[in-house]
Amino acid sequence: MQVSFKKLDIPEVVQIMTRTFEDNRGFFIETYKHSDFRANGIPNMFVQDNYSYSVKGVLRGLHYQEHPKAQGKLVMIWEGEIFDVAVDVRKGSPTYGKWVGTVLSARDYSSLYVPVGFAHGFCVLSETAKVMYKVTQEYSPESEGGIIWNDPEIGIRWPDAAPLVSERDARLPMLREADINFAYGEELT
DSSP: OOEEEEEOSSTTSEEEEEOOEEETTEEEOOOOOHHHHHHTTOOSOOOEEEEEEEETTBEEEEEEEOTTSOOOEEEEEEESEEEEEEEEOOBTOTTTTOEEEEEEETTTTOEEEEOTTEEEEEEEOSSEEEEEEEESSOOOGGGEEEOOTTOTTTOOOOSOSSOBOOHHHHTOOOGGGOOOOOBTTSOOO
């Protein structure tokens, strides 16, 4: 696998750039290889794949799943382009309430690893986007949580000032009001 791993400004969040092998038949990509990911601090604990399709201007997030069903996510883009964001929600962390964002694009099939203890969201930049998430725990409705996408204390600079947001996401609390059970120093998965 010819891949590069780039730690973002919050180093637990990692952007993965995958080499694409193209010819006149199409292309081939290795999207995940245990030994390469493990060597770069990303555990082999993926247990479920999720897939979403969204149109331009859709914003999904900011979501997380709490302990004991907390999820790490490997977010991969298959069609289109998104602005992908991770917010540190680990109490006691030196980067608590801080965010990192990056563009993920199907032009280069980049992906992002978002570990446990981070809220995740994205905004669609292209006409449509198809996104796949590998997660480290199965979906657990009783464990799901989130933060409002436009919390002024976090201050994410989203590319769309008036995104299309679900009713559920529009009712999420601000970070200071959220019930979060993550603590800095816990093992990230």
